[in-house]
Amino acid sequence: MKLPSFENARVLVVGDVMLDRYWFGDVERISPEAPVPVLKVSRVEERPGGAANVARNIAALGAQATLLSVVGDDEAGHCLEKLLVGQGGVNASLHRDPGISTTVKLRAVARQQQLLRIDFETAPSHEVLNAKLAEFRIRLADADVVLLSDYGKGGLTHIAEMIRLARAQGKPVLVDPKGDDYARYQGATLLTPNRSEFREVAGGWKSNDELTAKAQQLRVELGLEALLVTRSEEGMTLFRAGDVYHEAAQAREVFDVSGAGDTVIATLAVMLASGADMAESVHVANRAGGIVVGKLGTAVVSRDELEGV
Ligand SMILES: Nc1ncnc2c1ncn2[C@@H]1O[C@H](COP(=O)(O)OP(=O)(O)OP(=O)(O)O)[C@@H](O)[C@H]1O
Numbered sequence: 607m608k609l610p611s612f613e614n615a616r617v618l619v620v621g622d623v624m625l626d627r628y629w630f631g632d633v634e635r636i637s638p639e640a641p642v643p644v645l646k647v648s649r650v651e652e653r654p655g656g657a658a659n660v661a662r663n664i665a666a667l668g669a670q671a672t673l674l675s676v677v678g679d680d681e682a683g684h685c686l687e688k689l690l691v692g693q694g695g696v697n698a699s700l701h702r703d704p705g706i707s708t709t710v711k712l713r714a715v716a717r718q719q720q721l722l723r724i725d726f727e728t729a730p731s732h733e734v735l736n737a738k739l740a741e742f743r744i745r746l747a748d749a750d751v752v753l754l755s756d757y758g759k760g761g762l763t764h765i766a767e768m769i770r771l772a773r774a775q776g777k778p779v780l781v782d783p784k785g786d787d788y789a790r791y792q793g794a795t796l797l798t799p800n801r802s803e804f805r806e807v808a809g810g811w812k813s814n815d816e817l818t819a820k821a822q823q824l825r826v827e828l829g830l831e832a833l834l835v836t837r838s839e840e841g842m843t844l845f846r847a848g849d850v851y852h853e854a855a856q857a858r859e860v861f862d863v864s865g866a867g868d869t870v871i872a873t874l875a876v877m878l879a880s881g882a883d884m885a886e887s888v889h890v891a892n893r894a895g896g897i898v899v900g901k902l903g904t905a906v907v908s909r910d911e912l913e914g915v
């Protein structure tokens with residue numbers, strides 16, 4: 607497949623970052639303190655999650671990713687920064703908020719079996735969010751496309767203002783949405799809800815015609831150029847004014863579907879920032895989604911893999 611050059615594509619990612627942490631080990635006994643297993647940890651693994659995973663996917667494609675987000679002034683925040691700027695290849699600007707803890711999802715795993723997940727998260731403070739908005743204004747000038755990755759953790763309080771600023775400069779704005787209040791995404795270029803996110807905001811559907819009617823209604827209401835519903839094993843459908851375009855899922859083998867949505871929106875942003883049109887971008891993004899679900903671990907796709915070499 608012939609792809610445009612990605613080297614000069616500049617994507618500004620703003621959103622909620624998190625650290626996915628795994629404690630792997632063995633359980634050989636029950637605790638004498640309480641009727642719970644004792645996990646003896648032998649290996650720790652850490653991966654960027656949320657908006658950080660989106661940024662890492664952009665960099666893995668060979669494009670320029672700048673990430674604007676908030677972390678706590680703690681060990682997890684430093685760990686995330688190291689993962690991003692080192693091998694991650696991301697230009698990360700992480701504001702440190704001493705009043706919060708970095709969002710961490712910690713899994714305790716014994717022989718493939720998850721025993722427990724522990725979440726740390728707190729919403730960032732207003733001062734830090736204001737500083738972030740100020741930096742957004744400055745960084746916008748150097749971006750071809752803006753990507754807002756909303757994981758509902760409070761890092762995108764100023765999203766409406768960010769969309770307005772970017773659109774005023776004619777920059778496409780892609781949003782990965784969360785929650786049931788989409789009014790704050792008004793005027794974005796493209797939204798990429800998955801099936802359950804779309805159902806939460808628009809209600810269920812029994813046929814493709816009903817899905818189209820609901821998608822087009824939401825698209826018009828929010829003044830979007832396009833709405834892309836990602837549909838897991840059903841592929842994805844792009845809704846534009848007077849146009850519906852469907853791509854069937856590509857995956858041959860499915861190992862790990864988590865993060866597929868991040869890879870999809872990252873690929874879309876890189877394609878659009880490289881001058882591709884919307885339908886071409888969706889085609890390539892669907893291909894990227896099909897590749898990444900066939901992988902364990904890494905959860906990024908390279909340009910070579912996309913080209914099929
Ligand atoms: N089970 C699957 N089989 C084939 N392709 C898949 C599957 N799951 C995901 N994909 C591919 O990845 C794309 C995005 O997946 P999905 O709609 O599940 O996003 P998502 O729920 O936002 O993912 P996540 O939140 O885990 O990152 C799909 O449109 C499809 O191309």
Ligand SMILES: [Mg+2]
Nearest residue numbers: 782800867868
């Ligand atoms: Mg998603």
